[in-house]
Amino acid sequence: xxxxxxxxxxxxxxxxxxxxxxxxxxxxxxxxxxxxxxxxxxxxxxxxxxxxxxxxxxxxxxxxxxxxxxxxxxxxxxxxxxxxxxxxxxxxxxxxxxxxxxxxxxxxxxxxxxxxxxxxxxxxxxxxxxxxxxxxxxxxxxxxxxxxxxxxxxxxxxxxxxxxxxxxxxxxxxxxxxxxxxxxxxxxxxxxxxxxxxxxxxxxxxxxxxxxxxxxxxxxxxxxxxxxxxxxxxxxxxxxxxxxxxxxxxxxxxxxxxxxxxxxxxxxxxxxxxxxxxxxxxxxxxxxxxxxxxxxxxxxxxxxxxxxxxxxxxxxxxxxxxxxxxxxxxxxxxxxxxxxxxxxxxxxxxxxxxxxxxxxxxxxxxxxxxxxxxxxxxxxxxxxxxxxxxxxxxxxxxxxxxxxxxxxxxxxxxxxxxxxxxxxxxxxxxxxxxxxxxxxxxxxxxxxxxxxxxxxxxxxxxxxxxxxxxxxxxxxxxxxxxxxxxxxxxxx
Amino acid sequence: xxxxxxxxxxxxxxxxxxxxxxxxxxxxxxxxxxxxxxxxxxxxxxxxxxxxxxxxxxxxxxxxxxxxxxxxxxxxxxxxxxxxxxxxxxxxxxxxxxxxxxxxxxxxxxxxxxxxxxxxxxxxxxxxxxxxxxxxxxxxxxxxxxxxxxxxxxxxxxxxxxxxxxxxxxxxxxxxxxxxxxxxxxxxxxxxxxxxxxxxxxxxxxxxxxxxxxxxxxxxxxxxxxxxxxxxxxxxxxxxxxxxxxxxxxxxxxxxxxxxxxxxxxxxxxxxxxxxxxxxxx
Ligand SMILES: Cc1cc2nc3c(=O)[nH]c(=O)nc-3n(C[C@H](O)[C@H](O)[C@H](O)COP(=O)(O)OP(=O)(O)OC[C@H]3O[C@@H](n4cnc5c(N)ncnc54)[C@H](O)[C@@H]3O)c2cc1C
Ligand SMILES: Cc1cc2nc3c(=O)[nH]c(=O)nc-3n(C[C@H](O)[C@H](O)[C@H](O)COP(=O)(O)OP(=O)(O)OC[C@H]3O[C@@H](n4cnc5c(N)ncnc54)[C@H](O)[C@@H]3O)c2cc1C
Ligand code: FES
Numbered sequence: 001x002x003x004x005x006x007x008x009x010x011x012x013x014x015x016x017x018x019x020x021x022x023x024x025x026x027x028x029x030x031x032x033x034x035x036x037x038x039x040x041x042x043x044x045x046x047x048x049x050x051x052x053x054x055x056x057x058x059x060x061x062x063x064x065x066x067x068x069x070x071x072x073x074x075x076x077x078x079x080x081x082x083x084x085x086x087x088x089x090x091x092x093x094x095x096x097x098x099x100x101x102x103x104x105x106x107x108x109x110x111x112x113x114x115x116x117x118x119x120x121x122x123x124x125x126x127x128x129x130x131x132x133x134x135x136x137x138x139x140x141x142x143x144x145x146x147x148x149x150x151x152x153x154x155x156x157x158x159x160x161x162x163x164x165x166x167x168x169x170x171x172x173x174x175x176x177x178x179x180x181x182x183x184x185x186x187x188x189x190x191x192x193x194x195x196x197x198x199x200x201x202x203x204x205x206x207x208x209x210x211x212x213x214x215x216x217x218x219x220x221x222x223x224x225x226x227x228x229x230x231x232x233x234x235x236x237x238x239x240x241x242x243x244x245x246x247x248x249x250x251x252x253x254x255x256x257x258x259x260x261x262x263x264x265x266x267x268x269x270x271x272x273x274x275x276x277x278x279x280x281x282x283x284x285x286x287x288x289x290x291x292x293x294x295x296x297x298x299x300x301x302x303x304x305x306x307x308x309x310x311x312x313x314x315x316x317x318x319x320x321x322x323x324x325x326x327x328x329x330x331x332x333x334x335x336x337x338x339x340x341x342x343x344x345x346x347x348x349x350x351x352x353x354x355x356x357x358x359x360x361x362x363x364x365x366x367x368x369x370x371x372x373x374x375x376x377x378x379x380x381x382x383x384x385x386x387x388x389x390x391x392x393x394x395x396x397x398x399x400x401x402x403x404x405x406x407x408x409x410x411x412x413x414x415x416x417x418x419x420x421x422x423x424x425x426x427x428x429x430x431x432x433x434x435x436x437x438x439x440x441x442x443x444x445x446x447x448x449x450x451x452x453x454x455x456x457x458x459x460x461x462x463x464x465x466x467x468x469x470x471x472x473x474x475x476x477x478x479x480x481x482x483x484x485x486x487x488x489x490x491x492x
Numbered sequence: 493x494x495x496x497x498x499x500x501x502x503x504x505x506x507x508x509x510x511x512x513x514x515x516x517x518x519x520x521x522x523x524x525x526x527x528x529x530x531x532x533x534x535x536x537x538x539x540x541x542x543x544x545x546x547x548x549x550x551x552x553x554x555x556x557x558x559x560x561x562x563x564x565x566x567x568x569x570x571x572x573x574x575x576x577x578x579x580x581x582x583x584x585x586x587x588x589x590x591x592x593x594x595x596x597x598x599x600x601x602x603x604x605x606x607x608x609x610x611x612x613x614x615x616x617x618x619x620x621x622x623x624x625x626x627x628x629x630x631x632x633x634x635x636x637x638x639x640x641x642x643x644x645x646x647x648x649x650x651x652x653x654x655x656x657x658x659x660x661x662x663x664x665x666x667x668x669x670x671x672x673x674x675x676x677x678x679x680x681x682x683x684x685x686x687x688x689x690x691x692x693x694x695x696x697x698x699x700x701x702x703x704x705x706x707x708x709x710x711x712x713x714x715x716x717x718x719x720x721x722x723x724x725x726x727x728x729x730x731x732x733x734x735x736x737x738x739x740x741x742x743x744x745x746x747x748x749x750x751x752x753x754x755x756x757x758x759x760x761x762x763x764x765x766x767x768x769x770x771x772x773x774x
Contacts, residue, residue, distance in 0.1 A: 194711050196529060196536075196576040206634075234579040235711055239515050261713040265725060272720055272744050274751045281714035289535070289708070295762055298535035298560055300755035374747030421712055423730070 011228075015085045016066050030132035032061040035164050038354040041326050045208040045292055048351060051134075052142040052226030054092075061089040063134050065126055067302050070138060072121040077470040080104040082121060082136055089139060095152060097143045102156065105469060106180040106223070107173055110202055111149060112141025113316075115466045116345050120291060148218055155225045159186040164483050167192060167251040169236045169424065172200020173465045174456030175257035176223050178479075181188035182255075185480050190251075192234040196290065200259055201457075202465070204288040205280070205315070207322050210348075213287070237423035242452065252486065253451045253479045256439060257472060260457035261450035262419045266310070270368030271414070275304065279311070279319040279415035286322050304410030307331045308379045309357075310365050311415030312342040313462075319359045319413045331357050332407060336364040336384050336397040362386070363405065364397065368412055380406045383457060428452075445475035446482075453479055494528075494574040497550055503630050503641055505557040506600060507566050508542075508723045513701075514549030516541070516579045522611035523585030523702070523734060526551065527686050528708040529576040530568065532593055535561045538707045540604040541580060551577075554603035554632065557569070560759045582733045590674040595641070596622045596659050596688055599630070603700050605679045606633050607638075608630040612677075613640040620666055620673075621645065624659035624680070628652040676702065678737065689737035701737035703728050705745055706752070717743050721767045723739025 018025065034050040041048050052060060064086045072082045081100055088097035117137035118122075125133035134389055138322045147153055166182050168175045172194035179189045197203050200214045224230060236242060236258075245251040263278030265271050282301065285291040289299035303326040308317050312335035324331045333352070336340060338361050340347060353359070363381040371377045383403035386395040420437045432440045432448035438461050441447055441456045447454050455471025497536065506713055514521030526542045526759040532554045543552040557566040569575075570600060585608045593612050613619045625631040627650045638644050645662040646654030655662055657681070667673065677686045678753030679702040692699040705717040705728050711731040722739035 015683075071752060144577050195709065196578070196580065233576050234515070236580060238576070238580060238711075239519060261711075263713070263715045265715065265718075267725070272741075272748065274748050278715040281708065281716050284708060288531070294755065295759050297533045298759060300752040300759070302751060302755065373750075374744070423711065473521075 109144035163187040170257040171198035173474040174468030180475035254432035256454040273370040308409035316415035444478040520586035522607040524580035526579035556600035578707030594679040613643040686742035699737040
């Protein structure tokens with residue numbers, strides 16, 4: 001593009017579209033999404049937030065300052081052209097708005113719901129300097145839902161068929177994104193997924209009331225609409241190995257997006273009593289296997305009257321709120337630091353409190369007691385105080401000598417984190433990993449083995465959906481470059 | 493979809509099914525298992541791969557009807573299909589020629605011990621088989637076990653076939669008569685495996701038990717199958733299913749396997765009721 005042309009384009013992009021003057025925009029309050037009442041929602045698995053309707057979305061769009069240098073776009077890990085899609089919402093051109101988002105993020109209905117916008121795009125939004133920031137996430141969700149409801153999705157144009165095959169391992173957000181991006185670039189893509197359904201954590205981890213499964217299925221269908229094949233019930237490392245994908249099945253590159261799904265336990269006495277679950281087990285039983293509809297669905301789950309959840313992240317909040325919906329008298333949550341250090345999203349902490357979850361901060365479980373039948377009956381916690389900050393700047397919890405509390409509990413859920421699943425690392429010679437079992441990648445997402453790329457939780461440890469999406473896109477660019485070069489070399 | 497190619501009833505409430513699953517058939521080693529889900533809205537349950545035929549792309553499963561899912565499977569016929577089958581899972585049995593080994597299988601556990609016994613025999617071991625059942629008609633895989641055992645002992649609780657008593661009675665006799673046993677392998681109900689472990693512990697006889705905890709994903713992602721082995725936390729689906737029987741905390745596992753007792757009963761009762769009123773396969 002010539003300098004002049006670029007200047008002209010920029011000029012156009014910087015022309016303000018929204019009719020209000022910036023000070024007027026700043027005065028409009030942030031629109032609140034339609035939400036179900038806590039008393040109602042703790043009795044079922046319906047989605048808590050109904051998001052924005054057309055009116056709320058139109059009003060919210062008016063608040064955008066249309067900055068010359070949109071900082072929100074830079075803060076977004078996949079650099080969605082936020083200003084552009086908000087202008088399109090303002091113009092009520094929702095079809096173009098969703099197309100605009102899809103250029104950068106192929107999973108908008110999902111990210112609009114679960115991204116921690118408050119620490120990304122909305123965190124830097126200039127409106128937020130004086131007022132509350134623009135509700136970017138809710139607007140993203142609005143256009144994605146609008147498209148879904150009106151059924152007017154048309155798949156983006158696919159580039160010429162490159163005639164090269166790429167395998168993607170794991171159908172989580174990272175794998176789905178990499179697959180979609182590669183398909184659009186003209187590659188023949190097959191996703192191999194260990195479970196019987198695609199979606200990864202979106203399917204088995206994040207609860208229905210935050211992310212309805214039909215939404216995940218719809219986004220998965222859109223990936224399939226690009227010609228991507230999804231083979232479920234295939235565990236790479238067991239059913240097939242990565243080397244077989246290369247040597248026997250003619251794949252020329254592989255993307256590993258197998259996530260960090262292996263639950264960690266605390267190694268305290270009583271952790272194997274009946275009634276003690278990992279959050280992964282509890283959530284998978286409920287979300288993937290639909291145990292909340294037992295006996296219509298065959299998978300059971302037993303939630304008692306007094307549930308104790310251990311942890312302070314998104315997973316702990318999801319476990320607590322899921323348990324609350326299964327009819328106990330009380331759900332207690334134990335976290336070893338204070339509220340400020342809780343890694344969960346603010347919105348989720350707020351929702352959990354609204355739903356009556358009791359927070360016990362600065363308490364750390366040290367033992368679980370059982371009854372004569374080996375069933376949990378109580379949990380003993382040590383009181384903690386905050387000490388010096390650790391390497392990440394979070395203040396370290398320090399036990400207070402001799403101060404303990406013991407509370408009755410008949411169900412305990414351990415939600416202290418997940419580690420990478422080691423199957424692929426163990427069965428792929430030459431694939432370098434860290435001491436924590438994550439796969440090592442360089443700045444373009446390439447692993448230590450030629451043709452193998454990785455990203456998302458498997459290389460980051462527990463991270464976020466949007467980081468997995470961003471890694472999937474990076475890897476697809478790198479795979480495109482790698483395969484294009486490989487083809488060129490072969491020709492010469 | 494994973495079609496059932498053939499199905500035979502081999503004992504009351506126990507069927508043998510040949511299922512088409514080419515990728516699994518090709519990869520399977522003795523000791524591996526699969527996780528299956530027979531129907532939509534069903535449960536995922538683990539089953540040992542008794543045999544596999546890589547050429548025809550099939551695996552053989554032997555299933556005893558105890559709860560709803562295994563009842564559904566027992567009602568399946570050739571032409572029906574499982575909606576999901578995933579595997580092969582677990583670490584294969586380490587097979588070496590060590591000399592004399594004893595393979596003890598109880599009840600449907602005989603279906604789990606048989607592929608191990610066969611592989612141990614093929615590796616050149618002298619195999620002493622011991623299989624037990626409630627009564628004569630519940631004895632399974634008698635011929636198959638006889639083919640791969642140098643010596644086969646059969647016990648029934650009521651004495652209607654073979655030795656009257658438990659597999660542990662036969663084991664006592666075998667240990668007494670054979671001074672060169674290198675290893676004992678056992679699978680069956682947990683109390684039986686526990687009893688076998690107690691018995692061989694006295695003789696410091698190396699014993700491996702193939703455990704059967706409750707499972708869900710079978711890939712190490714839920715922890716439902718966790719067991720304590722020598723005080724360490726192990727996931728049976730990825731670290732096992734075989735462990736040193738002398739180090740396994742059986743009491744804890746027996747307790748954990750009762751977790752869903754009431755729900756399972758409710759589920760099975762409702763299913764049986766439905767079968768009765770409809771009078772057909774549901
Ligand atoms: C309960 C919970 C709540 C969360 N809430 C949020 C939230 O609100 N916002 C947010 O941004 N993030 C959240 N996260 C984190 C987020 O979900 C993850 O960071 C993200 O899903 C990682 O994506 P991924 O594609 O790397 O892997 P995953 O989503 O983990 O998907 C990996 C997939 O690979 C499959 N797989 C694994 N091994 C194999 C194999 N060997 N062969 C074939 N397939 C395999 C798995 O079955 C799975 O489907 C949450 C996580 C959890 C557990
Ligand atoms: C690695 C492994 C291999 C196995 N191989 C075989 C096999 O080859 N053939 C076979 O018939 N069975 C096998 N089992 C046992 C089988 O998985 C269970 O019988 C099955 O899960 C029961 O499901 P259900 O819905 O029919 O019964 P449920 O309603 O779930 O349970 C009914 C009763 O069975 C008990 N039970 C539940 N799960 C198990 C279990 N995993 N093991 C033993 N008892 C259980 C419960 O305590 C309950 O009282 C294996 C188990 C494991 C872990
Ligand atoms: S069955 Fe889930 S971890 Fe083993």
